[in-house]
Amino acid sequence: MAYDDFRGFLDTLRKEGQLLHIADEVMPEPDIAAAANAAPRLGGHAPALYFDHVKGFTDARIALNVHGSWANHALALGLPKETGTKEQVEEFIRRWDTFPVAPEWRGNPLWAENTLEGEDADIFRVLPLIRLNDGDGGFYIDKAAVVSKDPADPEHSGKQNVGIYRIEVKGRRTLAIQPVPMHDIAQHLHTAEERGEDLPVAITLGNEPVISIVASTPMEYDQNEYELAGALRGAPAPLSRAPLTGLPVPWGSEVVIEGVIEGRKREIEGPFGEFTGHYSGGRNMPVIRIDRISYRTDPIFEHLYLGMPWTEVDYLIAANTCVPLYKQLRRDFPEVQAVNAMYTHGLVVIVSTKKRYGGFAKAVGMRVLTTPHGLGYAATVIVVDEDVDPFDLPQVMWALSTKMNPAGDLVQIPNLSVLELAPQAITPGITDKLIIDATTPVAPDRRGTYGTQVRDLPETAEWLARLRKLTAAR
Amino acid sequence: MSDTTPLCPRCAHETIEHITGSPVPGVWEVLQCVRCLYMWRTTEPARRTRRDAYPEEFMLTPEDIGTAPEVPAVPPLRLPGAGAATR
Ligand SMILES: [Zn+2]
Numbered sequence: 001m002a003y004d005d006f007r008g009f010l011d012t013l014r015k016e017g018q019l020l021h022i023a024d025e026v027m028p029e030p031d032i033a034a035a036a037n038a039a040p041r042l043g044g045h046a047p048a049l050y051f052d053h054v055k056g057f058t059d060a061r062i063a064l065n066v067h068g069s070w071a072n073h074a075l076a077l078g079l080p081k082e083t084g085t086k087e088q089v090e091e092f093i094r095r096w097d098t099f100p101v102a103p104e105w106r107g108n109p110l111w112a113e114n115t116l117e118g119e120d121a122d123i124f125r126v127l128p129l130i131r132l133n134d135g136d137g138g139f140y141i142d143k144a145a146v147v148s149k150d151p152a153d154p155e156h157s158g159k160q161n162v163g164i165y166r167i168e169v170k171g172r173r174t175l176a177i178q179p180v181p182m183h184d185i186a187q188h189l190h191t192a193e194e195r196g197e198d199l200p201v202a203i204t205l206g207n208e209p210v211i212s213i214v215a216s217t218p219m220e221y222d223q224n225e226y227e228l229a230g231a232l233r234g235a236p237a238p239l240s241r242a243p244l245t246g247l248p249v250p251w252g253s254e255v256v257i258e259g260v261i262e263g264r265k266r267e268i269e270g271p272f273g274e275f276t277g278h279y280s281g282g283r284n285m286p287v288i289r290i291d292r293i294s295y296r297t298d299p300i301f302e303h304l305y306l307g308m309p310w311t312e313v314d315y316l317i318a319a320n321t322c323v324p325l326y327k328q329l330r331r332d333f334p335e336v337q338a339v340n341a342m343y344t345h346g347l348v349v350i351v352s353t354k355k356r357y358g359g360f361a362k363a364v365g366m367r368v369l370t371t372p373h374g375l376g377y378a379a380t381v382i383v384v385d386e387d388v389d390p391f392d393l394p395q396v397m398w399a400l401s402t403k404m405n406p407a408g409d410l411v412q413i414p415n416l417s418v419l420e421l422a423p424q425a426i427t428p429g430i431t432d433k434l435i436i437d438a439t440t441p442v443a444p445d446r447r448g449t450y451g452t453q454v455r456d457l458p459e460t461a462e463w464l465a466r467l468r469k470l471t472a473a474r
Numbered sequence: 475m476s477d478t479t480p481l482c483p484r485c486a487h488e489t490i491e492h493i494t495g496s497p498v499p500g501v502w503e504v505l506q507c508v509r510c511l512y513m514w515r516t517t518e519p520a521r522r523t524r525r526d527a528y529p530e531e532f533m534l535t536p537e538d539i540g541t542a543p544e545v546p547a548v549p550p551l552r553l554p555g556a557g558a559a560t561r
Contacts, residue, residue, distance in 0.1 A: 028502075029518045056496030056517070124494040124504070131514070134521060135532040137484075138506075138513035170511055172493065181546045194552040264548050268511055268539050271532065282510075282534055284544045420545065428543075 002233035003208040005252025020047040036064040036305030045071040060128030061300040068312035076209035082472040101230025109240035122172040133273035141167040143304040145215040162225035175288040176269040182376035198260035202247040206254025217320035218373040254299040277308040278423040318342035340390035350390035358445030365435035399438040411435040482507035483528040
């Protein structure tokens with residue numbers, strides 16, 4: 001089943017016992033961020049949080065941790081909340097096979113109820129903004145989908161982009177945005193700035209949950225996020241045209257902010273506590289001028305806490321980072337069984353694979369580093385045998401414990417690219433990368449004294465399914 | 475907020491702009507430093523609002539601001555008809 005708006009998903013979370021309404025009065029800081037910081041520590045079934053009694057505000061509504069557990073991620077995809085991680089990734093892969101699914105254009109978008117324009121487009125009048133971490137330079141909007149077009153090919157719907165970027169509130173009508181050079185919007189901005197133009201953008205907040213998932217999926221440049229949303233939803237994504245820019249935006253968003261990234265302008269931004277669990281420093285980054293805000297009556301501000309993992313962002317960019325890597329690896333190496341790139345946006349990637357011959361696992365590891373996502377993220381690749389579940393960390397640790405011999409199994413490649421936020425790089429943007437081959441050597445690689453391995457009993461898989469069903473039915 | 479002449483907690487600049495106030499009058503203000511653009515709410519903990527309690531690791535100097543890297547870098551202008559095609 002598909003959700004057409006954010007509130008529909010909140011209703012499901014509520015019914016499933018996955019939405020915690022905090023009715024007590026709280027301080028805007030530090031209470032709300034601290035609660036969202038704490039929520040994922042409740043485990044794989046952690047709930048979303050909903051605040052509507054915030055000191056000093058008259059009608060603030062703030063939702064956080066909406067994707068912040070495997071249970072909530074499953075519900076976002078319309079799966080039972082008990083669905084395991086590996087199963088969610090497998091289902092994601094199956095649904096991606098139906099990509100592309102064309103969107104459905106709808107009139108009377110929900111966000112068209114109220115409008116602020118020009119000098120009146122004051123973001124503080126619409127959103128109950130709050131700070132997340134102590135060292136953040138200000139209030140951030142970090143779960144909005146930002147829509148832009150390729151200025152050199154504006155009619156190509158594949159080259160349009162929907163992505164989640166960090167956005168700092170710099171003033172009543174001023175925002176800052178971080179377009180990391182590896183991301184599609186940075187290419188749009190580059191083209192606009194070469195021409196001396198501004199880049200029009202629409203920033204949509206409070207989206208149905210699959211929009212947030214596709215907006216944070218590392219798709220290829222000319223793949224359309226809304227067409228992936230259709231595939232994942234099992235129904236076309238409902239869209240409308242944003243009134244000022246004409247950009248395609250979700251029909252059911254709570255808030256749509258329109259304006260431009262001002263061409264060739266940079267201004268001090270940050271720091272911000274990033275997905276790496278470290279602050280970025282202060283940097284000069286692009287500036288957005290707000291020209292129009294459209295919003296539902298009594299809009300809900302969806303926000304996302306991120307800090308030392310795991311936090312909501314780690315759930316949001318887990319399955320959707322694994323799947324494109326899996327698909328790209330399988331094109332060349334059908335032996336690949338599964339890809340787990342869910343630790344800090346795939347800075348570590350774990351791949352299970354069959355081996356064609358000795359040395360093959362290392363080739364798979366090297367291919368990970370040259371995928372589009374690998375160029376910017378994968379810093380360490382762990383390759384395990386086909387019977388090791390890369391989502392089961394005890395099994396991965398077993399493989400490291402018994403199969404990895406540093407003599408020949410550690411491949412260090414100097415000075416490769418990585419996104420500038422990776423804290424381990426000595427020069428930001430450049431790092432050595434590591435492939436760890438934790439597979440059992442096969443001929444002609446004769447190393448180690450491997451006897452016969454203990455394997456799961458043939459009946460174990462059946463019992464696992466049976467036990468899960470019994471546990472869920474308790 | 476007891477301090478009537480607030481100093482930027484982060485860079486110690488003295489020019490602070492009033493950005494907005496609480497919808498319920500008088501509960502809090504949102505202020506911003508015009509130099510480092512740090513923005514804060516007056517009801518936040520002292521570690522975010524007072525210069526004397528602000529953690530050293532988050533402080534910014536005018537030099538930090540002046541030498542901050544550009545992300546992403548502004549590309550050279552390529553005006554139409556200048557020859558090289560855009561991608
Ligand atoms: Zn300052």
